[in-house]
Amino acid sequence: MKQRGKRSNSKLVHVSFDEVERFVPRVPKQICPDEDNTTPRICVAPNILSAIQAMPQGGTVAYNMARIGVPVVIHAYYIESDAILMPEQIADKVPDAVSTGEMWVMAVPAAVRRIDYEIVDPYVPMRIDRNGTRERFLVWYGELKRVRYQDNWRNLSTRTARNQKAVEWFMENKPDISYRTFMSNMDDELLKSFHVELQEVWE
Numbered sequence: 001m002k003q004r005g006k007r008s009n010s011k012l013v014h015v016s017f018d019e020v021e022r023f024v025p026r027v028p029k030q031i032c033p034d035e036d037n038t039t040p041r042i043c044v045a046p047n048i049l050s051a052i053q054a055m056p057q058g059g060t061v062a063y064n065m066a067r068i069g070v071p072v073v074i075h076a077y078y079i080e081s082d083a084i085l086m087p088e089q090i091a092d093k094v095p096d097a098v099s100t101g102e103m104w105v106m107a108v109p110a111a112v113r114r115i116d117y118e119i120v121d122p123y124v125p126m127r128i129d130r131n132g133t134r135e136r137f138l139v140w141y142g143e144l145k146r147v148r149y150q151d152n153w154r155n156l157s158t159r160t161a162r163n164q165k166a167v168e169w170f171m172e173n174k175p176d177i178s179y180r181t182f183m184s185n186m187d188d189e190l191l192k193s194f195h196v197e198l199q200e201v202w203e
Contacts, residue, residue, distance in 0.1 A: 011046055011047065011078060012044040012045075012046075012078065012079040012080070012081065012084070012103065012105065013044055013045055013046070013047060013048055013051050013076055013077070013078055013079070014042060014043060014044045014045075014051065014076075014077040014079055014105075015045070015048055015051035015052055015055065015058075015074050015075070015076050015077075016074070016075050016077070016180070017061055017073075017074060017075070017152055017178075017179045017180045017183070018075070018152070018178045018179045018180060019075055019151065020075065020077060023042055023077070023079065023105075023108065023109050023112055024040075024042075024108055025040035025041050025042050025105065025106055025107065025108070026040050026041075026042075027039065027040055027041075028043065028056075029178070030056045030057065030180070030181070031056060032056050032094075032095070032096070032129075033133070034095050035093065035094050035095070036090075036093035036094065039093065039104075040106075041085075041104035041105065041106055042079065042104065042105035042106075042109070043055075043102060043103075043104060043105075044079055044102070044103050044104070044105055045100060045101050045102055045103065046101045046103075047101075048074065048076055048117065048144065049138065049140070049141075050100050050101045050102075051076075052074065052138050053100050053137065053138060054096065054097075054100035054101075054102045055180075057135070057180060057184035058138060058180075059124045059135065059136035059137040059138040060124075060135055060136040060183070060184045061179075061180050061183040061184050062119060062122045062124055062136070062138050063122070063124040063136040064183045064184070064186045065152075065183060066122055066124070068156075068159065068160075068186075069159055070152070070155045070156050070159045071118045071147075071150075071155060072118060072119040072120075072122055073116055073117070073118050073119075073147060073150055073152055073155065074116070074117055074119060075114060075116055076114070076115045076116070076117055077112050077113070077114050078112070078113045078114075078115070079105055079109045079111075079112055080109055080110045080111040080112070081105045081107060081109045081110055082110075083105060083106040083107035084103055084104065084105060084106070085103060085104040085106060086103055087100075087101055087102060087103060090102070090103070090104055096129075114149070115146060116146070116147050116148065116149050116150060117144050117145060117146055117147060118144075118145045118147045119138075119141045119143075119144060120141060120142045120143035120144070120145055121141055121142030121143065122138055122140075122141045122142075123138070123139045123140045123141065124136045124137065124138050124139070125137065125139060152179045153170075153171065153174055153179055154167065154171060156179075157170040157171060157174075
C-alpha cells in the first residue's frame, strides 16, 4: 500500500448527509459512471467542498434541501489513516479523482472525529459533467457554519409535519433508503405526497 506521500499534510474528510455509525471499507451503493464497482474503500477528500463535489448527486441533494427550506446539514468525518491511495493512484478507477482530490482509505481508520456543519447559501447551478450528465453541482457557499449534531431525516420531518406526533411517527416509519437517495430523487409530486403522508397522523 502506498502512503500519502507528498500530500501528507492533507486532511482526510468523508462527508455524508446520513449519519455513519462505523467506518469499514466497502463498495459504495451509489457510484458515478465508469467508477470502480468492485474495490472496497472509504472515499475521502482534502476538504468539505471537494468531498461534496465528488459525491454522486451531492449537489442535487444540497439544492433540494435549500429549495424546501431545511438546513443543508452535512456530517463531516475527519479520518486518521495511513492506508491511503492518492488521487493519481485511483485515476483509472475514478475518472474525476484528480480534479476533485478524491482519495481512498483502504482499511478501518485509526480514528474518526465528527463535526456537523450547515452549508449556508449554497450556489448549486446546473452543470454537465464529464460523462455528459446534466445535474446540480455545488460550486460554492456563503458560509460553512458549525452546528450541533443533528439528523437530516428529523430536520426534514420537523419542517414538514404539523406537530411532534407526526415527526415521531415519520421517524419510526421513514423509508428504508438513505437520506441522500431520497433527496436526490425529490420532485414536486414526491414532496407533496411526503407532506400529506406526515399530516395523516396529525389528528
